[in-house]
Amino acid sequence: MTDTTAAPRLSVRTLVLMAVPALLIGIGSAVVLRALDLVSEQLMHFLWDWLPGQFGADESTPWWIFLILTLTGAAVGAIVWLVPGHGGPDSATTELGGPPPKLGAVPTILLVAILGLAGGVSLGPENPTIAVNSALAVAVFGRLSTKIPPALLVMLAVSGTIGALFGTPVAAALIFTGTVGALALPGSLWDKLFLPLAAAGAGAVTMLLLGGESISFTLEPMGAIQPIYLLQGFLIAAVSAILGIVAAFLFPYLHKAFHALRNPIIFTTIGGMILGVLGIIGGPITLFKGLEQTAELLEHPEDYSASQLALFTGVKIVALLIAASAGFRGGRIFPAVFVGTAFGLLAFALFPGIPISLAVACGVMGITLAATKDGWIGIFVGIALCGDITVLPLLCLIILPVWLIVTKAPELTVHPPEKAPAAAPAKA
Template sequence: MDETRPAPRVRDLAILAIPTIVVGVGSAFLLWLLDLAAEGLHDVIWDAVPEAIGIGPDAPLWIFTVLTLTGAAVGAAVWLLPGHGGPDSALGELDAPPPKLIALPSLALVVTIGLAGGVSLGPENPIIGINTALTIAVLARVAAKIPTKLAATLAMAATIGALFGTPVAAALVLTGAVAAVKGGGSLWDKLFLPLAAAGAGAMTMHLLGGSSLTFTLQPMGGVEAIDLLTGTIVACIAALVGLIGVFALPVVHRIFHSMRNPLVYTTIGGALLGVLGIIGGPITLFKGLNETGELLANPDDYSPGQLALFAAVKLVALVIAAAAGFRGGRVFPIVFIGTALGLLAYAVVPDMPISLAVACAVLGITLVATRDGWIGIFLGAAIVGDTTVLPLLCVIVLPVWLIVTKAPEFIAHDERPKAEEAAP
């Protein structure tokens, strides 16, 4: 007996598109507000205060002080505020269960502090959690016929569209999950509402003047057979570098959380991030989007040694930030690391097209972080702004996938007993 549900009707999709677009606009607006708050606090911390006390914002003492105090502030909020800053971002991926409503204010606060203070994490995991929790709660009251799972999918799609500035990213990320949903209709029937949410989110973010993930490098021009070999080598090396972080994160997370009190271990984590910021310089601080643009704007200004240092420091900073209780996502810092590795490959092998080198390195390390070939291909092509690399990336992703497919996910594991897990 065929129990497959019938395909959704055109009328149903058209009606549901209205609340879906509202979800997209609202999700983008909340992301914009979070970015605006973080930028305002950033200007105070890194511009107004240093100028007032007569110290440079890139002075080693200031970098160390700011990151240490950022760790203390985040740790105190996680320890004392209702909701304790939401779930530990290191324990989940982008589609992790949403936080409880009581945790949303403290989660928004600690993410804002971390983004402004220079912590090497992006806003993606927390803002997806915030938007998902609010979408589920609101739609349960005003559009109860929309299932909770669909509401969560719409919020995630809308936020990803806003984060990356295009609904394409959301479509690629969600294709597998949406295709697995039981029910009649084609894949595009199932993608219709998520794409509407993602499109509304992306357009809203553009209208609000949000940041763009797309940069421009010298295009490849023609494609040669050697490009497939060199690109594969660069992508595989980048993936292997990313796997260092994969295996290190659970160990470092366990060490930090053995200290029990978040005020203690997050403050220590902030101090270590301050030391790393001194070693790598200001370009290795923050979530990495603007810093990626800085690298790509003047790729010849950095020596191979500097680029290797940037990548190493950022990877260590990402692991420490995720393990030490800061809230944030790993995609934007990973893109910075991939960009630095790609420019390093180009510096070592100058005959290799620069756009291919960067795209392949971003693909390789993103595949490790997300375990999603589509998003790896998308980010690799989007970062360099050159569609010529797309056919090559679609082939190069295959051997890289063989490297990462059996590796652990880029997350930590909560090894606390259930009783302790329930305690503040």
């Protein structure tokens, strides 16, 4: 019997035609991200490898760490204050799939992102890159065709960027499983995921072809599952999530305190000075976006004592809050991953009976879940960090009670209160 009530579906021809801009957006998103990485890496090597040697210092010299982060804060603040485009929207107040900025803001978004990534600021490239790619996708393809909704173009840019960031389209597909239903597209879930997955796949493959990084590591396998692992994993993930909840609770207060100083060059410079002090305390491993530093931790976990890992965890989470609150532009996922990794290794150092792969996966999953409020991305990053698929069924159970802890907690995003119309300045 034929079901005459079935929802209409997109034709194969329509999917094929719409896949063309999806693939192009995915490729373009990866190219933008890779270019951002390459430029920031070159500047980073200049600032931290070559230049300090001219003054008898190196990347670990305390006064050099303080100087570079302070100057980075002053430079970012000056651009946000004086240069047209003003560095785009404040990353602390934007979601990954928010409205795209104006095209004129793109150059300054790229500039402040490069300065932050190269200068050692504890933020990742995801928010600025997604903002740039969304603006470009809407500007280019929105003019070529009025049949593609701007919201879909933004989703494709986000998908392409996430695919490029993680080196796989799986993360983007998981993230958008719960949101594609909001798009006015007919068909099944896979019909709606077809285009974002095409963009994410194109972004991931392009990034890998261009020599980009992949968030993939391999730790000692967990081995046979034991019942006690559920309790151990839950405790690690729960405490890690609570760290994220505390950070999210403090975030708006710190953001308000910095921005009460009014002038960006003042509060961003002060933020850079504080980051410099934190960098001196935690050392170079607590600087930058955190991906390479996460790899450093995982490559030789035995090189770090429990006290060092506790210090790394505390310094990095504070640095993340300061950087995000003080007007720097950048994402919060990669620094949070470093925090979760350091905390997981801390749990393993304190209780060696816990499998290291389980400890790291749960540490990362907990704080990522609190930071993103997305269980899929929490599970994905946890598995990617430990490289042990045996941990997956445990994470799928452990995440359930941890989700109950974080579901009503504040987000790691600042939502400024709406101003009264009479007092609010006009917005373009």
